[in-house]
Amino acid sequence: MEDYFRKRYGDILRFKGTLGKIDTVFTFNPADFETVYRNETIWPVRLGVDSLTYYRVNKRPEVFHGVTGLITSQGRAWGDIRNKVNPVMMKVQNIRQNLSAIDGIAQEFIKRLDSLLDPRTGRLSNNFSEEIKMWAFESVAFVALNTRLGLMTREKSDPMALKLSDSLTTFLEKSYNYDVAPSFWKYFETPGFKQLIKAYDSITEVTTHYIEKAMEQFDQSAEGKSVLEKLYRIDKNVAVVMAMDMLMAGMDTTSATFISTLYFLSKNPEKQEELRKELIALLPEPNMPLTEENTKNMPYLRGCIKETLRFRPIANGNFRIAGRDLVLSGYRVPKGVGVYMATMTLSNSDEYFERSAEFLPERWIKSAKATCPVTQKHNPFVYLPFGFGPRTCIGKRLAEMELETILVRILRNYRVSWVGEKPLEYINNLILQPAGEMSFKFEKL
Ligand code: HEM
Numbered sequence: 001m002e003d004y005f006r007k008r009y010g011d012i013l014r015f016k017g018t019l020g021k022i023d024t025v026f027t028f029n030p031a032d033f034e035t036v037y038r039n040e041t042i043w044p045v046r047l048g049v050d051s052l053t054y055y056r057v058n059k060r061p062e063v064f065h066g067v068t069g070l071i072t073s074q075g076r077a078w079g080d081i082r083n084k085v086n087p088v089m090m091k092v093q094n095i096r097q098n099l100s101a102i103d104g105i106a107q108e109f110i111k112r113l114d115s116l117l118d119p120r121t122g123r124l125s126n127n128f129s130e131e132i133k134m135w136a137f138e139s140v141a142f143v144a145l146n147t148r149l150g151l152m153t154r155e156k157s158d159p160m161a162l163k164l165s166d167s168l169t170t171f172l173e174k175s176y177n178y179d180v181a182p183s184f185w186k187y188f189e190t191p192g193f194k195q196l197i198k199a200y201d202s203i204t205e206v207t208t209h210y211i212e213k214a215m216e217q218f219d220q221s222a223e224g225k226s227v228l229e230k231l232y233r234i235d236k237n238v239a240v241v242m243a244m245d246m247l248m249a250g251m252d253t254t255s256a257t258f259i260s261t262l263y264f265l266s267k268n269p270e271k272q273e274e275l276r277k278e279l280i281a282l283l284p285e286p287n288m289p290l291t292e293e294n295t296k297n298m299p300y301l302r303g304c305i306k307e308t309l310r311f312r313p314i315a316n317g318n319f320r321i322a323g324r325d326l327v328l329s330g331y332r333v334p335k336g337v338g339v340y341m342a343t344m345t346l347s348n349s350d351e352y353f354e355r356s357a358e359f360l361p362e363r364w365i366k367s368a369k370a371t372c373p374v375t376q377k378h379n380p381f382v383y384l385p386f387g388f389g390p391r392t393c394i395g396k397r398l399a400e401m402e403l404e405t406i407l408v409r410i411l412r413n414y415r416v417s418w419v420g421e422k423p424l425e426y427i428n429n430l431i432l433q434p435a436g437e438m439s440f441k442f443e444k445l
Pocket of ligand 1 (some may be wrong): 073253
């Protein structure tokens with residue numbers, strides 16, 4: 001769609017807002033991206049999830065006490081939460097302390113995969129993207145709720161956990177219709193909107209239940225303090241809403257990126273073999289644990305994830321509402337107008353990335369300069385898969401750790417290929433998500 005707009009209208013165009021939506025400028029010019037980010041105020045505004053704000057403020061004030069969370073709040077209210085959350089979530093050590101638990105979840109995933117694979121065909125009888133969502137959910141929930149939900153052994157898992165993951169999926173499917181597309185819900189509640197509210201209710205109830213259970217363990221815990229406990233000691237209301245936001249933002253984003261990475265490695269077997277060399281040197285025995293020490297040096301793996309996020313980031317672009325009057329591509333854009341920065345079109349174009357249609361993890365590796373002439377030659381504003389500035393993704397470090405861990409475990413255990421006739425398909429709801437047949441074939445090494 002964006003390619004079409006660019007071809008037809010050029011590098012900048014304006015959409016008139018309808019049904020209460022603001023006017024939005026689409027830009028394909030990285031100089032504009034830089035102008036937008038460099039002119040951000042201390043409280044950058046990204047389009048919120050209005051239905052969620054409405055729910056938290058109007059429907060459940062007794063739970064949220066006016067704290068509407070990072071995803072939805074704006075201005076000073078957002079700044080207050082972010083200031084409390086940053087020292088906990090942006091500190092590498094606080095996230096890395098979960099490495100062995102996250103690795104344990106990845107190893108359980110491998111056991112589950114082993115049990116689900118047909119040994120004759122190497123194919124999975126279950127829906128692979130569903131399985132991967134459960135892995136991502138279990139991993140992010142461990143950090144958000146300081147709880148193991150037991151989803152890797154589905155038969156034994158808590159029914160409340162399954163209910164929570166269903167409600168999160170409903171949120172992702174429905175929210176696009178009410179928060180991005182034009183909708184009448186602000187005038188009257190449609191049946192679909194009521195289902196969304198029901199999903200919010202269930203997310204709130206189940207998450208609160210897990211947080212209360214985790215709180216009972218706080219003082220007796222012999223382990224170092226968890227992210228949840230640290231946040232809780234700073235501000236109870238912020239801890240509750242942050243746990244929910246982590247679940248809402250941390251499941252489909254990570255699972256989508258994982259599936260895309262596995263797809264590109266399956267379609268590029270020589271790159272997969274190159275990666276495997278790194279992984280075998282890292283773990284001479286496949287079941288050796290991952291540690292702070294042995295995960296320090298994984299340049300090729302990191303290159304593969306970066307290259308995937310260049311090809312298929314989780315969103316086609318980044319968004320801001322102009323916090324000041326701006327001049328973009330020579331046009332005046334007043335404060336309050338939406339600006340959509342169409343990064344994916346550019347990161348997939350030869351104008352900004354040489355040989356852009358090729359999967360070249362080497363382009364991200366400094367030491368590969370001799371063998372890969374396209375190394376790191378790009379405009380930094382074209383490639384921002386986790387966003388930019390004070391409002392950047394708060395889960396970046398966790399997402400990277402999860403992705404690295406599961407990719408090590410899968411590719412150290414299996415050779416993976418794509419046996420589908422068609423390429424991997426995507427749907428675009430709140431994020432860009434792999435969809436359709438997951439035609440992976442797994443051969444045990
Ligand atoms: C590969 C995985 C992920 C990608 C590519 C990703 C990407 C993004 C992007 C592009 C943004 C918007 C940043 C901006 O506007 O500048 C964002 C925001 C956010 N992400 Fe992530 N994300 C990922 C995983 C996660 C995880 C695992 C969590 C949970 C801890 C998370 C939590 C959030 C939150 C809470 C925000 C809103 C931050 C704010 O407005 O202050 N994300 N993410």
